[in-house]
Amino acid sequence: MKPISLLLAATVLMSTPITSAIAASATPPDVAKKPHIVRAPHGAERNDEYYWLRDDKRENEEMLAYLKAENAYTDTVMAPLKPVEDTLYDEIVARIKQDDSSVPYRERGWWYYSRFVAGKDYPVHARRKDGPGVDALSIQKANEAGDFAGEQVLLDVNALGEGKDYYSVGDFDVSQDNRLLAYADDTNGRRQYTVRFKNLETGEVLPDQIANVEANLIWADDNRTLFYVEKDPETLLGKRVKKHVLGTPAGDDALVYEEEDDSFYMGVGRSRDDKYIVIGLSSTVSNEYRYAPAADPQSFAVLAARERDVEYDADHLGDRWVIRTNADGATNFKLVTAPSDTTSRQDWKDWVAHRDDVFVEGFELFDGFSVVAERANALESLRVLKADGGSEYVKADEPAYSMGLSANPETDTDWLRYTYTSQTTPATTYEINTRTGERRQLKQQPVPGYDRSQYVTERVWAPARDGKTKIPVTLVYRKGFQRDGTAPMLQYAYGSYGASMDPNFSVTNVSLLDRGVVYALAHIRGGQEMGRKWYDDGKLYNKINTFTDFIDVTDYLVKEGYAAKDRVAAMGGSAGGLLMGAVSNMAPEKYRVILTLVPFVDVVTTMLDPTIPLTTNEYDEWGNPEEKGYYDYILKYSPYDNLEAKAYPAMFVGTGLWDSQVQYWEPAKYVARLRDLNTGTGPVVFRTNMEAGHGGKSGRFRQYRERAEMFAFMLDQLGVADTPAAN
Template sequence: MRAILTLLTLAIMTTTSNAASLPTPPDVARKPHTVKAPFGAERSDEYYWLRDDTRKNPEMLAYLNAENAYVDAMMHRLKPVEDRLYDEIVGRIKQDDSSVPFRHKGYWYYSRFEAGKDYPVHARRRDAAGVTALSIQQANDAADFKDEQVLLDVNALASGKDYYSVGVYEVSQDNRLLAYADDAVGRRQYVIRFKNLETGEIYPEAIEGASADIVWADDNRTVFYIENDPETLLTKRVKKHVLGTPVAQDPVVYEEEDDSFYMGLDRTRDDRFICISMSSTVSDEMRCAPAADPKDFFVFAPRERDVEYSADHYGGRWVIRTNENGAKNFKVMTADTETRERKAWKPWIETSDDVFIDGFELFRDFTVIAERSDGLERLRVLKADGAQEYVKADEPAYSMGLSTNAEPESEWLRYTYTSLTTPTTTYEVNTRTNERNLLKQQPVIGYDASKYVTERVWATARDGTRIPVSLVYRRGFKKDGTAALLQYGYGSYGASMDPGFNLPVVSLLDRGVVYAIAHIRGGEEMGRRWYEAGKLFNKKNTFTDFIDVTDVLVKEGYAAKDRVAAYGGSAGGLLMGAISNMAPDKYRLILSQVPFVDVVTTMLDPTIPLTTNEYDEWGNPGKKDFYDYMLTYSPYDNLSKQAYPAMFVGTGLWDSQVQYWEPAKYVARLRDLDTSNNPILFRTNMDAGHGGKSGRFRRYRELAEMYAFALDQLGVADTTTHAK
């Protein structure tokens, strides 16, 4: 067993074209450990000791640092490519950009960036005659901030910190106070703070260990927040804080006893109610109280297994999206304000086998239904007179969704539109006259959409299921089976990976790479059944779908069979681990970020964040049938002595979603078993969590490094001369 290479040794080793001079990858000691299941099953885990909840074990930290130094050494030759990629990506960004302002309670709210700075400035301007979203954008573009009130300058708050994030901020009902939640570690354990917007004073009181959920009551002194469990990070208790009183004495409003439920807080559309939402994978419950006097929270409808619902209140009634009584693709119901049981709900929009109801937005004169059909999003406008129409799209593969519509009395609907070739665009359409205004398109410096082509194709999986695939490539591309391909996938939690504009990917397209999104089962692109066909005992459909998409794209000439890279993160990292075990010969390269690769061990441990919430996603391996099935695909458990593709694996030391030790253990065991000479790189961000480093530029440095490695492994020349 090789000793861990010292940082000094690795630092002086550089990569050259001579393979003999490549640095030796670090290794780490095996230490016997047995993982036991409640029913008696046992598994050996020789790298279990790499888990350290305190993140202070010197031996573990030395290993992670050695891996980072190994990446530095291996990437030394490609540093010029990384720098060019980074400069290209950042060079497309309008550095002093701002969001589209929206009006709420007499103010226009927006966020803006300043050139060269990593974090946003959150601000607002008073409403007045002639003040519009467009006039504010023009003022921001001209650096005219004389009428602006800064709510939070995140650059100033982040100064001197390796990581910083504002998870949420909320203005009180009287516009005078601000509550915000920040995280200086990356573990999504927030501290809630308060600011007087009239004086600029930051109040001394701070609420630690909270989630990013804050709701003000109407008295402008009381806030409701959610306290996390310090170990599992689960949302456990809703508490009430009154400004000026000791945080330690904050009373508990509601405590969730079932660890399979998440909690959230919000106000209804009409601002009349404050609601606590409890959600598991398969059921929901809401408790609401009048915002004017939120003393007693009533149960809107009691939880029931396999019954999901969400409700909003406006116009003197409740509107409910639910899957009750077998409505797989959901339906919409209504109920009187005083309704407290499901049997009193009244049908409005029936369920459909072909259309998935994703959500809705309530307005005074119309309602907007967000739907999915044939794997694509659409918005349906239902008018008070019974008429309906769809918001139009012009491309074969796109993403469309509701934007911020803060004023329900408006006759204007705001929505966003994007595709793999169209930067994110915000429109408003008048639902009475059909007049449409372009409010903003994401500025992309030097980008010409006419030089790129997006396409939607269908790949037939091994069981006959048709899988939608979104593609983008440089105009002039020839389907001759010689190109390099980067195929992305996720396929879990019912999360749909819609084809939106990806600014960094342009650098790959300009070098001749084809980019594809495989809309595999486990997502919800094709409705609820699509999700259910890729979870629990159907989970392996997710993996085989991805592999089958690869086969079809290669067969159809979109890529050379030896120039395919696969990319996924988090649960998509599980996908990467599974396909590299199942079909290593089909991929030249695997890119895996914060990967969930130790499924069985993690799901056996209820102290790890997310575990108990996800029994209905993956199964509970404390039960033998789930254990046996999960063991057939868990990437860490299925590593074997075979030739694996080249890999770039990334994680964050402070990740609360997928703990760092999962990829650390995975890479260590992979190195023991891999029979190929392909490089395996493992990068740990020592000051970051699940989302990587904070700030808008630093994450692109990480991505540029991974892209440089990918281009090298795929044999793609670092030139964009054909793109001029």
């Protein structure tokens, strides 16, 4: 028998939203206005009455009291939905195999993998020695049986995170002789990592520590020298590549390279054949690689000097570099080759030609073949290039899916590992023999209680308002869905940085589908699903296309009967939160409820402040508002600046106090001003995680608690009963 509290929730859900009723009787927090003028170099001025909520140290008591008051208000509004939240959380967690493990991969005589312990939040990173009868499948079987004999634990993240509100291991690297481990951890979510060292033979944690670095570590061949990227303490940008010699003070670490241009990110790595240590530098429109022999990394040569609007990435195997680039008008990128000692673009020779209808997304090199990751018609594919000059595509099984390269650390093999997933197919790892065509499934994400035959995915194309652009949309819904214009729908998108949102399986979305919700993934401009032009048409002076695309997708799906016009929810995070803020300003009447997470909503002020992390790196994404033309254009869509007195949808806004990507004060200011101007009756709740950063709480289960709370809010607003359909 269903608990009375759930019966009550279901009854009310089908009539008046509980959260609306509670919000109408509760008093939301109010916060002081303090006039502050934000000036641009060209003389433009804006009054930002909530600017004072910014506190880089997170110590201002008045500000903290406001965030806590918003949390308390959210607690009040959400209290009656706690049974629904708990039900959703329990369903989601029940679909996760708690003692699951990753597919092992072999490198330098060891098989590496991660596994989870039932009831624990964090992974155990481990390895087993290679030998007769030891392979990926045998190790997985042993892990499933709880047989860990012969296992060597690299890091038990559960033990390391014990007693901490937040803990994350961002990266780790094993020395070339397999004896030493370097790892980078973060204890507050701000991504200011500390490097630590462990002797894998003795288990001893060594005294060396390096603070304030990126999660990016590479050993040299001497097994004593570690290369890392040091952060600027103010902007948190990676600024300097340094090398640490084990057993020496971190303060004595030698400077290898310093980047003066704050529009570039940097990282360190090894080439495919382990011959070189590489420093990679990238901005939105330009790249530069530097390389040195891993056996003696004293002097780094420039692979090809940076040029504006020339992007490239490179890898080395055998006697050549293979370079992916947009040089010479290759808008969708092409592959070129160059000799090992090259330092100039003059040495580049075309290998895989540019095509207008296919975007070259990446590549992987093997001794006997190569693989090109491509994208066309908003679908990914893998093309195997054979030594004899022939090529063939890895086959897909569904109309809308995601396919990509998996871990392939060894080059001397005929086998290619890749991953495959869709909105209905859990993540699956395959390996295919590129010589014989044999395909083996190594693992499919276990999802207890899930029956994929009960769900349907499809791809549709929504017309944009320009009359010529078609926007791809991936849909998923439970079998039996009727396209009669009555269903609730959740529409998600991102649409920035050329990041493609591919149709992956989601254990959280199943709970929505089982309640009759249609899930729509909109592949809007600003991403790169349709090639580089798709990205270029959604940034800088074309940015507004991103927002109108999202709205046009909503209009199309409602018109075609996939959703009721008054039962549409929208969700986005980070730059997708900017999207949510923009569409709620432009078309608030089209959305019943909006979920916006760590939202980038104060674009003008943030982009005018080069001390804020990411600002200078992103002038070529949004434009630099120190130039009046970009200032005026950004001001047209910046969500904070375009709030006005009108009825807004119900909103759930989430952020993390220690977020270094989108600072907490952006959503805090946004909610404060929204409360002043909103004439709508839908509730606005603002949840701040006081311990977490951009990715939310650490640990695999805590994130699902946050998602369950948001979904409970959304379902309530959409008038969806809390009881799922039976499988």
